[in-house]
Amino acid sequence: MTIHSAQGGEIQMSPSKYSRLIHFLQEDLAISTASLAVALRHREQDPGLLAMILWQYGLITLEQLEKIYDWLETA
Numbered sequence: 001m002t003i004h005s006a007q008g009g010e011i012q013m014s015p016s017k018y019s020r021l022i023h024f025l026q027e028d029l030a031i032s033t034a035s036l037a038v039a040l041r042h043r044e045q046d047p048g049l050l051a052m053i054l055w056q057y058g059l060i061t062l063e064q065l066e067k068i069y070d071w072l073e074t075a
Contacts, residue, residue, distance in 0.1 A: 021075070025054075
């Protein structure tokens with residue numbers, strides 16, 4: 001998975017960190033499997049950040065989006 005930093009650069013996310021992110025989304029933020037499936041399908045078409053896709057489609061709140069970014073900074 002590639003994510004874009006605020007400075008416009010790309011950051012590669014390791015598969016293990018990506019798995020931990022999915023686990024965090026499901027367990028800590030209670031994002032449904034169906035919501036994640038929608039976001040992952042759209043991520044294949046648009047390589048944007050998974051969290052941003054979830055937010056753009058109204059699948060998470062702005063507060064949850066902030067928690068995801070906080071998690072990404074510390075993970």
